[in-house]
Amino acid sequence: MDFNFTEEQTMVRDSLTRLVRENYDWETRRSVVASDSGWRPELWEQLAELGLLGMPFSEADGGFGGGAIDSLIVMEEFGRGLVVEPYVSTVVCAGGFFKHAGTPEQKEDHIGGIVDGSRIYACAYAEPRGRYDLADIETTAKKDGGHYMLNGHKAVVIAAPWATHLIVTARTSGERRDSDGISVFVLDKNTDGVVTRDYPTVDGRRASEIYFENVRVPANGLIGEEGKALPLIERVTDEVIAAQCAEACGAMKCAYEMTVEYSRQRKQFGSPIGKFQVLQHRMVDMFIEYEQSVSMTYLATLKLDAEPDERKRAISAAKVRLGQAAQRIGQDAIQIHGGMGMTDELAIGSYFKRLTVFDSELGNVDHHMKRHVALSAT
Template sequence: MDFDLSEEQRLLKDSVDGLLTDSYDFEQRKKYVAEKGGWSKAVWGKLAEQGLLGLPFSEEDGGFGAGAIETMIVMEALGKALVVEPYLATVVLGGGFLRRGGSAEQKAAYIPSIIDGSKTLAFAQLEKNSRYDLGDVSATAKKKGNGWVIDGEKFVVLNGDSADTLIVTARTKGGQRDRNGIGLFLVPANAKGVTIKGYPTQDSLHAADISFSGVEVGADSAIGDPENALPLIEQVVDDARIAMCAEAVGAMDESLKATVEYLKTRTQFGVAIGTFQTLQHRAADMFVALEQARSMSMFATMAGDFTNAKERANAVAAAKVQIGKSLKFVGQQAIQLHGGVGMTMEFKIGHYFKRLTMIENTFGDTDYHLRRVSAQGGLI
């Protein structure tokens, strides 16, 4: 099997790497985090200008018709640079729901604004005590005329405090944990009855707790079947997990490079600490963990196109397990090899570990996905 990138994919990689090298060093990132909403509108505009926001969308919808490999390339680059802009929330999640399940009218109404960078989206799914169960939904959507009335609460909505449109899971029938009866709705963030409480997360991104009280939306707000949206939700969340695996590989890659560079320059007893064999062995183990994660990220990227939903879910879960183990090892070793400065806000290595930790806990931690793989009898 050929794992080499095509000429177009190499050009994409060079393009996004060049953009982030020029506009996204660690000091600049601090300034972006301090901006309103916690990210830079100027950088978001540059991503739009280079076509990165339109990559996964079809040419008919104004995009470039790129696939999972191109998304992997972009997410790995975003991970290396610790980018805080809402690419995952808007393009991968929000755009994924529209791309995979939206009507022609919904695509026409929202996708052009995603591609040009003028609108951002957020996926409001997590509820109290629902943990990682996508089918655990107590928020309700009740029919009113031709439209719907949404009530309920959502928590830790990534980019929820600055998104223009929320994509909300709500139950249209059945019990709280029934697989059937879950709908997916487009809700304007400024709609009457929507209350948003935003806050920064540990990795310098932003999230929000959002309540919906008698929020009225039209019949055209439902994405796909309002009584059977869970298969679409599972597929797009798998897309997000795959994207985060690639982001984690990028963050681990940069963590290893920063650590090796530190070992070369930090001196102890008159010599660089990189000359100590024990520390060399640690760095070598970090490299092995990184390459294991990279391989599983590639596997997950290919698995995203599996037509069998169970096989896709099992492959993505297995990748999340390896990514989770690798990122914890690489992150912890990077901090330890940096010593005390690795714990400070001024050194970037701690920020990489924070982002890696958040990735590990988003849409299922390592233990959760290990149980999923085990329940399927293993990967093979």
């Protein structure tokens, strides 16, 4: 695919490359991930000062008039550094809900908090028995006067330990897997009845199990129309997948480059292992997988504003291709590095972990293959 960025986007990309290189070298990232907090609020403030948190939002919403391509640029560079700061959950996911369905008051309040860096959002959508079905929701929100009473359990809520606010999907009517009756709410994380259990994830991020026990959510915490939120959830989820695909592309490129460099340094039988033809073939295959992934990611990102079925097909096709590529590149990188690749001494192990987890987020290869086939059959 022949795709050229604007001059402004190229400048932003170059600035991000320097930012990640200067702030996210391997030793720095390892110390950040191992710290009690697991992230750097001061770096988040720096991202806000640079305007990166406001790039995808229109000027009318208080942003800088960008869009999905701008998020792609940010996430691809973040993938190169395995950045753990909650850009996806706050800017792409929460920002997407407010951008597409927020009231003027919600946009002014919440998007303003995102752009200036004062608020962190975590999106609580997954449930223990839900698998990848966005309509499989047992968490309930019952109308109670001027409030909703929220009860339920959300699993593996990424960035929740750092969040000031939560975006929660809940069922306001209907049965467990009904497509109708689903609503989206925003609430302060410190609301009475919100109970969290925080833990680190295998790829260096932080997540929480969140339990809602008779949590009172004001009526103005409802985002969009009550009971009709599934299409909105699907749209925002597809935008998140596109951003994560861009992140995976950045991680794949670094994994490939590290592997090539290691093959030039590591010697066996008196010669660099990079001279062995069988390993050269493997590294060429890794490069091809990466290039195909970039093309699929760009195409999917450009399709985010298309008709729903066309958008879903493009996103699922990209998720399948990148899930397969992430597995191939990650595993080949580890194998060429040998036993050292499995230790914390080398950065490649962390790239392998992130690429492995990528496949399981918001639908794995099998799930999106089935989704694409079903959409293509209609």
